[in-house]
Amino acid sequence: MFDPSAGNTPIVVITGPTAGGKTALALALADRFPCQLISVDSSLVYRQMNIGTAKPDAQLLRRYPHSLVDIRDIKHAYSAGHFVTDARAAIAAARAANKIPVLVGGTLLYLRALFQGLATMPPANAQLRLEIESEAASQGWGAIYAELHRVDPVAASRIAPADRQRIQRALEVYRLSGKRISDWQKDSQPAPVQRLPLKLILVPRERQILHARIAQRSLQMVEAGLIEEVVALRQQEQIDELPAMRAVGYRQVIDYLCGRIDRSALVERITIATR
Structure with a gap:
């Protein structure tokens, strides 16, 4: 099916909603083909954010290396423009190594920027x-x-x-x-990646199944120590207003720690924001 040495290797994109099975499919492809996995997730880029991002553990990342994971400190914002630059480099490196570039993740803004181009907009204020x-x-x-x-x-x-x-x-x-x-x-600029991707979009047949998976995942994150992770980060520095902390899960935990929501409502708030 795929022959990286043939010179016509596609860019494979695996995307879809949270808890849809993207990572499992990416790992299955990597077991069968010579792939380089490239993360398309606006939160996985941050080194200090692990539980709330459902980041693969160190052992799995050693077995299945992912580009664009743990490349940024939370103090430093990461934009779609940064992603385009980094993803282009990762795709080029994969092809140079005769590997299939497999982009996996659900940050659709990043995919749009990569394949359709970026508009020049006013900077953040x-x-x-x-x-x-x-x-x-x-x-x-x-x-x-x-x-x-x-x-x-x-x-x-x-x-x-x-x-x-x-x-x-x-x-x-x-x-x-x-x-x-x-x-x-x-008024987007011409797409920096001209070749069309082979796109695999994972969506469960029934929305109720997806919602149940998201609710379970939200509960597991809190039980695994998401609150403690955010508390530890806040003890090191002022993080509440950082762009990284707008990520789903982290934002709700900060609301809880600031007294804006009750502990009993935390999992539900994370679940609703994820859907």
């Missing part, structure tokens, strides 16, 4: 982000999402109501420039 977060604290994220739907319905249709990070960024771009983020995205 810390003050404006704080303003949006303050509005969300007083009005609720539902009101912020409704505002986005009002000013940019195209972008809102692509962003889940629970995806606070992308909602915030879309509104930030609009308020900074007066131009909708969906219009900025239409």
